[in-house]
Amino acid sequence: MKNKLLTIGAIVVSILLIVAVIILKQQSSEEDASGLKISQNVSIVDGTQIIDIDVRSGYYAPRLTYANKDLPTKLRMNSVDSYGCERAFRIPSLNISSELPPDGLTEFELGTPTKSILGTCSMGMYTFLIKFI
Numbered sequence: 001m002k003n004k005l006l007t008i009g010a011i012v013v014s015i016l017l018i019v020a021v022i023i024l025k026q027q028s029s030e031e032d033a034s035g036l037k038i039s040q041n042v043s044i045v046d047g048t049q050i051i052d053i054d055v056r057s058g059y060y061a062p063r064l065t066y067a068n069k070d071l072p073t074k075l076r077m078n079s080v081d082s083y084g085c086e087r088a089f090r091i092p093s094l095n096i097s098s099e100l101p102p103d104g105l106t107e108f109e110l111g112t113p114t115k116s117i118l119g120t121c122s123m124g125m126y127t128f129l130i131k132f133i
């Protein structure tokens with residue numbers, strides 16, 4: 001009888017632990033989903049926000065960037081072995097149109113953006129989006 005009670009007690013404790021772990025996990029994943037975070041390719045130097053985007057043959061990376069709004073902002077395009085149409089670079093909302101080099105950094109002044117900025121190749125095959133939060 002005593003053994004049975006001990007076994008039942010152990011089972012109840014185990015179930016409670018499992019439920020607690022599941023609840024804690026759900027809470028942390030909810031925080032991750034709702035709390036937008038500034039992306040790792042964003043840095044602030046002397047009050048200017050710098051957003052780094054990689055330019056490679058066939059893509060821009062990262063595809064989605066979260067940056068700070070209300071900061072003077074520069075876009076820094078980092079080309080490495082770029083020989084595709086990603087070099088024909090456009091930001092339609094800012095009337096920016098530029099031929100990027102196959103290798104090297106190219107900077108663009110974005111002002112103090114309030115709206116999202118879409119970067120794209122001239123034909124719209126490759127894109128990236130910067131959201132200001």
Ligand SMILES: [Cu+2]
Binds near residue numbers: 121123
């Ligand atoms: Cu293209």
